[in-house]
Amino acid sequence: MPARLHVDLSAVLSNARTIAERSGARLIPMVKADAYGMGVGPVVRALEALNPYAYGVATVREGEEIRALGTQRPVIVFTPLLEGELPAAHAAGLTPSLGSVAAIRKWQSLGGPWQFSIDTGMARAGAPWREVAGLKDAVAQSPPEGVFTHFHSAELDDGSMEEQSRRFADAVETLGLADLIKHTDNSAAVLRRGRSGHDAVRPGLFLYGGAVPGAAVEPAPVAQLRAPVTDLRRCEPGDTVSYGATLTAKRAMRVATIAAGYADGYPRNVGLEGRPGGFVIIRGRRVPIVGRVTMDMIMIDVTEIDCDLGDVVTLVGRDGAELITVAEVGASGGISPYEVLVGLNSRAERLYHEG
Ligand SMILES: *Cc1c(COP(=O)(O)O)cnc(C)c1O
Secondary structure (H helix, E strand, O other): OOOEEEEEHHHHHHHHHHHHHHHOOEEOOEOHHHHHOOOHHHHHHHHHHHOOOOEEEOOHHHHHHHHHOOOOOOEEEOOOOOHHHHHHHHHOOOEEEEOOHHHHHHHHHHOOOOEEEEEOOOOOOOEEHHHHHHHHHHHHHOOOOEEEOOOOOOOOOOOHHHHHHHHHHHHHHHHOOOOOEEEOOOHHHHHHHOOOOOOEEOOOHHHHOOOOOOOOOOOOOOEEEEEEEEEEEEEOOOOEEOHHHOEEOOOOEEEEEEOOOHHHOOOOOOOOOOOOOOEEEEOOEEEEEOOOOOOOOEEEEOOOOOOOOOOEEEEEEEEOOEEEOHHHHHHHHOOOHHHHHHHOOOOOEEEEEOO
16 A cells, blocks of 8 residues: 545635635635646536636646536636747637737737736736736727736735735726726735635635645645555664664664655655654654655654554644644745645545545
């Protein structure tokens, strides 16, 4: 029994309901990057029950994958597309995000819904908010279905979200179009301020169990990475563990090897360079990882645990009263919870659970 990633679709739904209730807005679930590594097919099929306004992706190919699932809802591509990609987006019935006169005119020649992307402080995509007046004529020819911007620091209380919101409101007023669906909020924005006053919100991280720092509401855990103990040994004082021999036993220890490693998406740098050490759960108890995470195996200290070969170890997720969140694993590995989730989309077989 190799490493397995268990994905709890009921938890995705419950997190999506939390976002819908807090925001009072329609959902545009962000399902890019294979639904943050959780598997876009099962995730979209589950989310359909919540009647989302649209789905959000990053590439034409991701959009085509969602169309192949059969949903008729808008599928918005949020990364700017090159003009040469627009015909494929059109053929797949996708909704591009546009922010330049050239791209808008090209799309208008194909005909189809689109979203107007406004940059209010990320310099990443969309029309700069101060230049929106110059796009008014092109936009008026066939107006977008919606208009949006993206916050660079929605998780911080530094006033930047408010400033970006003001720039967005100015730009929308300049456009002078009624009946546009407006959306600005990612997970952190929804959790920090609740109602945005806009029509739709674009949650990603929270849906998949990624907590927003400082938010009062925790997501239900979605991902569980589990793998069995496949080796057990005694180490004597002075024995070394794993690559680089970064750990030398100071006392007699019992060490278990788990059949999962960074090829299964567990961060390789856990516990290194002064980061908080990584933990796993075995028999309902937390135990520390010892030595470096390797590609296929991880060693843990089970000196105090009565365990056997074949015992199932939880690297991410809940076991009994203990919980290891993606945020905790990210902090131990020096990466963001986004990277932890996306990284889980690797060798470990995915299994889906509902309820
Ligand atoms: C990825 C993305 C989101 C989702 O952000 P989270 O922090 O994961 O909630 C929202 N909007 C855009 C434009 C994005 O690219």
